[in-house]
Amino acid sequence: MNDFNEIEKFLDSGIKESLSVKTRDDFSDKVMLEIKMIQEFERQDKKTGKLFNVMIAGVFTVIIMSGVLLAYLLGISGGSGESSESFLSPVSEFFDALGYKLSGIFGFAPSGEVFMYIFLAAAAAGVYALIDRLVIKRGYN
Amino acid sequence: MTEVKPEILERIRKGETALFREIVDTYRNMALSLTMKILKNREEAEDALQESFIKLFRALVSNGFESRAKFSTYFYTIVYNTAVDYYRKYYSRAFNVTSIEVHEAYYNDGDELTRDFEPMIDRSVYGEDSLSTEKNLDIAEVQRIIRGYINTIPQQYSVILNMFFINELSHEEISTILKLPLGTVKNRIFRAKEKLKEILFREFNKEELIEYIKV
Numbered sequence: 001m002n003d004f005n006e007i008e009k010f011l012d013s014g015i016k017e018s019l020s021v022k023t024r025d026d027f028s029d030k031v032m033l034e035i036k037m038i039q040e041f042e043r044q045d046k047k048t049g050k051l052f053n054v055m056i057a058g059v060f061t062v063i064i065m066s067g068v069l070l071a072y073l074l075g076i077s078g079g080s081g082e083s084s085e086s087f088l089s090p091v092s093e094f095f096d097a098l099g100y101k102l103s104g105i106f107g108f109a110p111s112g113e114v115f116m117y118i119f120l121a122a123a124a125a126g127v128y129a130l131i132d133r134l135v136i137k138r139g140y141n
Numbered sequence: 142m143t144e145v146k147p148e149i150l151e152r153i154r155k156g157e158t159a160l161f162r163e164i165v166d167t168y169r170n171m172a173l174s175l176t177m178k179i180l181k182n183r184e185e186a187e188d189a190l191q192e193s194f195i196k197l198f199r200a201l202v203s204n205g206f207e208s209r210a211k212f213s214t215y216f217y218t219i220v221y222n223t224a225v226d227y228y229r230k231y232y233s234r235a236f237n238v239t240s241i242e243v244h245e246a247y248y249n250d251g252d253e254l255t256r257d258f259e260p261m262i263d264r265s266v267y268g269e270d271s272l273s274t275e276k277n278l279d280i281a282e283v284q285r286i287i288r289g290y291i292n293t294i295p296q297q298y299s300v301i302l303n304m305f306f307i308n309e310l311s312h313e314e315i316s317t318i319l320k321l322p323l324g325t326v327k328n329r330i331f332r333a334k335e336k337l338k339e340i341l342f343r344e345f346n347k348e349e350l351i352e353y354i355k356v
Binding site: 003006007008009010011012014015016017018019020021022023024027028030031032034035036038039 | 158159161162165166169170173174177178183187190191194195198199283284287288290291292299302303306307333334337338351354355
């Protein structure tokens with residue numbers, strides 16, 4: 001090998017040696033630990049995600065079932081059924097009275113049935129908010 | 142050239158996370174060298190490197206890495222970009238690998254390579270003359286000079302040298318990662334080596350040095 005190549009080789013190895021550095025001994029352990037933690041978080045997120053989906057499905061099922069049930073009960077009530085009348089009449093009377101009072105203030109009176117639907121929707125929103133606060137958000141924290 | 146086998150990558154993707162340690166162990170020192178050249182601080186360089194490995198892991202498990210691509214190029218691109226992001230965050234300015242700032246009125250081409258190195262040379266030992274033929278060759282001193290030179294050259298050179306000599310990337314790969322013309326990459330490696338050669342031949346007897354190298 002000629003002098004030129006010998007010098008080039010020497011310089012290359014000198015440069016390599018000068019550029020080299022080493023990580024701390026526990027570097028790989030740290031990286032692997034962080035990866036383990038990331039995976040654990042992801043697993044927890046998946047679990048919470050599943051629970052969230054179940055809760056959402058549950059809440060909507062409750063809302064739909066309540067709507068169906070209320071419609072059924074109101075239907076019976078409207079058909080002057082004696083048994084349902086005894087169950088719904090105090091509520092219905094309360095909303096009728098409320099409607100009457102509102103008509104004096106605003107000049108129009110929604111029927112008790114409309115109030116019932118509004119009440120139902122508000123109750124469903126309240127239940128959802130409660131579940132959201134107690135279960136879903138706690139699951140993410 | 143250090144390359145990870147595709148089957149290892151595939152097994153990691155399928156859930157054998159422990160195998161990722163092989164990649165970390167293989168690349169950690171070589172990659173740290175690169176982040177150190179950019180950040181100049183061990184703590185920050187190791188933090189940037191750790192984040193690079195996490196990014197790589199996420200990319201592997203989410204199929205972000207295409208097996209057609211060359212692994213080392215892909216990995217060092219992540220390392221470089223992460224270190225540059227850290228640099229921007231810590232120093233509140235962009236990392237500039239493209240242009241070399243020149244302020245001196247009597248600037249000669251290549252002067253920037255030794256701007257910070259020359260003051261390190263102890264003239265009481267070496268004298269002001271260009272050749273010190275009287276001086277016996279001390280290999281520890283030769284190595285000290287090489288190390289001093291490499292550690293003081295501008296980052297525009299040291300990053301490229303690191304990618305070439307330590308990360309074992311080709312000129313083309315370096316050019317792609319740094320978004321620099323191929324000619325610039327080749328030229329900087331050449332100039333850095335030529336300047337080092339010039340310094341060594343100025344500080345030591347050329348024949349003596351060549352004799353030592355041959356042995």
